[in-house]
Amino acid sequence: MRTISSVGLSQKDENVLKALLDLLGARTREAWHYAPAGTTDAVILDTDNRDALAQWLAHGHDRTLTPIAYASAPIDLPVEHRLTKPFRAADLIAVLNTISSRDTGPESAETAEPREDAEADIPFLSGAIPPLAQQVAECRTRYLRLSSARQTVLLDCANKRFAMKHPELPLREFLRTAPDQLDVVACDQPGAGFEGIDSWQSDTPLRWWIGVECSSARLLRSLDSSSRFKILRWPEPGLIKHSQHYLSLSALLSRKSGVTLAEIASASSIAADVVTGFINAASLTGILTTRTVKNEPGAVLAPPAADPAPAAPVNKGLFARIRARLTL
Known part of the structure; x- marks a missing residue:
C-alpha cells in the first residue's frame, strides 16, 4: 500500500483527490490512500498556490518523497511528475502507475497505460466534482459519508437507509452547506462513530433533499431532458x-x-x-x-389542433336550403 498527501490544494480539489483514491481500486498497480502530509510516499503540490510553492521551495523536501506538480499551466519546476487541472482519473492513474513502476519494475501491458474508458466505470469522476445528487445516483454498493464542521451523515446506499452523528441541523439545512465546506467520501465501511449504530432511518427524506438542494440546476446523467x-x-x-x-x-x-x-x-x-x-x-x-x-x-x-367543424350534409332539404339562403 502507498500513501499520498497534498500541499496547497483547495478544499474542493482535496475532496476530489480523496474520492478518486477511494474509487480507483484495482485500476492502479498498487493501492493508494490519502494521508496527512508527513511520511507519505508522494505529495501533490498545487503550484498555482504561490504561498505553498514558496514554502515548499524554501524548506526543500525529503528526497524519498515523490512530488507531483498540479497546475493549470506549465511551470518551470524540476519535478518529474505533473498533473494538469482539474483532476482526471486517467491522468492520476498514469502518474501513480509510473511512480509504482520505478520501484517494482516495468509495467505490464495491462497496467502500463490507462484504458481510454478509464473514467467510464469510475462513478462521478470526470474532473471537477459533480453535484452531490449525481454522486448519490451513481453510488449503489457502498457508503457515502457527508461531513461538515458541525455534523456527519452516513448514507447506506445498498440498504436505502441513513444515520446521523451530532445532528445539529435538520437535513435540509445541513445539505445547504456550501459545497466547498461539505466533505463527501465514498467508503466501504461506516467509519468511526457509526459502528454498531442502531438508529438507521429510511433514506427517502435524505435522497429527496439531496435532489432538491444539491443538483446545481443539472439533470442527472441518467435522465434525458427531452423525455x-x-x-x-x-x-x-x-x-x-x-x-x-x-x-x-x-x-x-x-x-x-x-x-x-x-x-x-x-x-x-x-x-x-x-x-x-x-x-x-x-x-x-x-x-x-x-x-x-x-x-x-x-x-x-404543439397544442392539439381544434376539431374541425362538422361538414354540412350534402343533400339538404328544400326548407333547409331556403333557410340557409335567408340566413335564418
Missing part, C-alpha cells in the same frame, strides 16, 4: 409542504401521459433549477418514470 416525466405517486406530504411549487409540480408530473420540461415551463412560472431539483429528487426516491419522445419536439409540444 416525458411522470411520477408514480405523489411525494410524501412532509417533503412537499414547504413550497407551493412542489405541489404544482406534483400535479403536473401526475398527468397520465407525463410532461416535458417545455410543457412545465409553458404551464408555470417555476424556475428551471427548482424543476430540475424536483425531478432529480423524484428519481432518487424511486417515484419517477420517463418516456422517450420520438417525435420532433415541435410536433410533440
